[in-house]
Amino acid sequence: MEKNAVIAIASGKGGTGKTTVAANLAWVIAEQEEAVQYLDCDVEEPNGHIFLKPKINQSEKVKVAVPDVDLEKCIGCGKCGQICQYGAIVSIKEKNVLTFEQLCHSCGGCMRVCPSNAIKSKMLDIGTLDCGKAGNVDFVSGKLQIGSVRTPALIKKVKEQIKENYIAIIDAPPGTSCPVVETLKEADFVLLVTEPTPFGLNDLKLAVDLTREMRLPFAVAINRCGMGDNKVEEYCQNEEIKIVMKLADDRRIAEAYSDGEMIIDVLPEYKKSFIGLYENISRKLKE
Amino acid sequence: MKEIVVISGKGGTGKTSIVASFAALAKNAVLADCDVDAADLHLILKPDIKQTHDFSGGKKATIITEKCIGCGKCEQICNFDAPKFDGPANSTAERTYTIEPFSCEGCGVCVQFCPVDAIEFKDAINGQWFVSETRFGTMVHAKLGIAEENSGKLVSLIRKQAKDIATKQNKEMIIVDGSPGIGCPVIASISGADLVLIVTEPTISGKHDLDRVVELTQHFKIPAAVCINKYDINTKITKQIEKRADEISLKIAGKIAYDTSVTKAQIAAKSIVEYSQNGVKEQVTSVWEKTLNILK
Numbered sequence: 197m198e199k200n201a202v203i204a205i206a207s208g209k210g211g212t213g214k215t216t217v218a219a220n221l222a223w224v225i226a227e228q229e230e231a232v233q234y235l236d237c238d239v240e241e242p243n244g245h246i247f248l249k250p251k252i253n254q255s256e257k258v259k260v261a262v263p264d265v266d267l268e269k270c271i272g273c274g275k276c277g278q279i280c281q282y283g284a285i286v287s288i289k290e291k292n293v294l295t296f297e298q299l300c301h302s303c304g305g306c307m308r309v310c311p312s313n314a315i316k317s318k319m320l321d322i323g324t325l326d327c328g329k330a331g332n333v334d335f336v337s338g339k340l341q342i343g344s345v346r347t348p349a350l351i352k353k354v355k356e357q358i359k360e361n362y363i364a365i366i367d368a369p370p371g372t373s374c375p376v377v378e379t380l381k382e383a384d385f386v387l388l389v390t391e392p393t394p395f396g397l398n399d400l401k402l403a404v405d406l407t408r409e410m411r412l413p414f415a416v417a418i419n420r421c422g423m424g425d426n427k428v429e430e431y432c433q434n435e436e437i438k439i440v441m442k443l444a445d446d447r448r449i450a451e452a453y454s455d456g457e458m459i460i461d462v463l464p465e466y467k468k469s470f471i472g473l474y475e476n477i478s479r480k481l482k483e
Numbered sequence: 484m485k486e487i488v489v490i491s492g493k494g495g496t497g498k499t500s501i502v503a504s505f506a507a508l509a510k511n512a513v514l515a516d517c518d519v520d521a522a523d524l525h526l527i528l529k530p531d532i533k534q535t536h537d538f539s540g541g542k543k544a545t546i547i548t549e550k551c552i553g554c555g556k557c558e559q560i561c562n563f564d565a566p567k568f569d570g571p572a573n574s575t576a577e578r579t580y581t582i583e584p585f586s587c588e589g590c591g592v593c594v595q596f597c598p599v600d601a602i603e604f605k606d607a608i609n610g611q612w613f614v615s616e617t618r619f620g621t622m623v624h625a626k627l628g629i630a631e632e633n634s635g636k637l638v639s640l641i642r643k644q645a646k647d648i649a650t651k652q653n654k655e656m657i658i659v660d661g662s663p664g665i666g667c668p669v670i671a672s673i674s675g676a677d678l679v680l681i682v683t684e685p686t687i688s689g690k691h692d693l694d695r696v697v698e699l700t701q702h703f704k705i706p707a708a709v710c711i712n713k714y715d716i717n718t719k720i721t722k723q724i725e726k727r728a729d730e731i732s733l734k735i736a737g738k739i740a741y742d743t744s745v746t747k748a749q750i751a752a753k754s755i756v757e758y759s760q761n762g763v764k765e766q767v768t769s770v771w772e773k774t775l776n777i778l779k
Contacts, residue, residue, distance in 0.1 A: 208520075208521045209494065209495060209521055209523070210491075210493065210494010210495045210521070210663040211493060211494040211495010211496060211663075212494075212495060215688070240663075240664035240665045240666045240669075240695075241492055241493055241494075241663065241664055241665065241688075241691075241692040241695060243493075243688040243691060243692070246687050246688055246691060279591060279592070279595055281541060281542065281589055281590055281591055282590075301588050301590060302562060303562050303563070303588065303590030303591075303592050304560070304562050304592065305590055305591065305592040305595065308560065308592065308595075308596065309595065340665065340666065342665060342695065342698045342699050342702050343670070343699065343702045343703070344666075345635065345666055345667035345670060347664075347666040347667065369664065370494040370521065370663050370664070371520040371521050371662065371663075371664075372520045372521060372627070372629060372630065373519075373520040373627055373630070373631060373632060373634045373668075374631075374632040374634070375664075375666065376520075377585050377630045377632075381585065381586075393746055393749055393750065394523075394526045394749050394750060394752070395499065395523040395526060395749060398521075398523055398526055399521040399523065402520075402521060402629070405629045406629050406630055409629045409630050410585065410630065423743075423746055424746050424749075424750060425750050450716055451716065451717065453686055453688075454684075454685060454686035454687065454689075454716050454717035454720060455686075455687065455717065455720075456686075456687035456688070
């Protein structure tokens, strides 16, 4: 595969097998002696470490800038509250400014408009960034602090760890809103993992709309084939979407998953599915 | 009036299937789907839409090409890398700026500082919300636009609408389907709820995510209970979850076995309690009854 390829593993619906596919794929790529990174961007509920069992050699707090008001310098003009679109800073009466750090998006607007230079920035913890090694896989994971809503900001930090000359496998969060958009930005290829059920199909359609809107090349992997109906395959055929992997609905996979095991370790007969997936994606990237 | 919110931390543990069954069992509730960026409850409840409303949760900046002088001030001050120097030429500049909509967070800083007032700042339509009738009562639901933000605001709006409808219709209960994760839409779904029911599964991932979502409910001081779905997939981890729940005084609202009829019910667009006749129907009913008891 092309070095520097950034491949995001996403899905509209949660629990379809993103992490299973991303972790096993990264492992298989490492076995082909290619430099590969696994980056867990599902920062609200990161699970990649459970399967890849990395050795973390660097862990740091991720911080964002929020306003810190010096009331001595404040002239009570109210400009900070006027520019803030998020209700994170409010000038209530003369020379009294309240800040709500958790609502702040760190746009810096209040600091720029303040005519008396009364607003400086201070740093607010939003989560942690862990880096390490899982076998030959370079491992990166973000973990959002409980109560923080700065999911996209932390995802951005995780993605800053993408290295040159590495294939990056990104484990995306579920859904189709801002955290997913932040994760998929600048990806070279998106793999949408779904399951053959009405919920799986409905959420796949949303994810397809999103990747098309973002003009990103993508393909579909169907997990738990046989558990439901054929509508996902029919939809992909009608929309001319390539299905690059099918994983069977095998109770042994569910059990291995439940214990935090890698499928390719416990059920080596599935290794060829992941090698096939790797080859299919390599081919799609050349198109 | 009581409000129960069903969430999970980890996705795909069975929230929506359980909410659909609760809707069938409650008979006198208003329903709200707050999983606004991947809503599925409508697939089972088949809502007949009575009202459609646009939702705007914020603003977006757009550059008026004819006015842009290509000075780069917007690019310099934007903290979200949204301005791109890729716009067409005009009478004053060879190249102009555009705002990349996926990156714009609607802060308005560029609008304020553009020296030639070339940036418009208009309400963005982030999605739509609906009031519908279903076979189990009124439902409020929404569709967040593709790649849109402000899901937390949309969630708050849906819960408020559901509450107003419940008051008007004299309903005793609101049942809310939440979203996975612990971020902004989840916080917006649970704040001020009477009870959060967390649906988990006996996997290491499920257990890990449960811990984080429980911590979230504790952080916001919201009463919570847990239900273990597909408990027989890994009975060892089920026991660990039960033990852990006991240690942290998290009430257990019951267990539901893995059953293929759950998927079959979904394909038939029915709730589990309408479709299944065997043990799983009784287990889901028992979870509902226990949840009501915990609520008291």
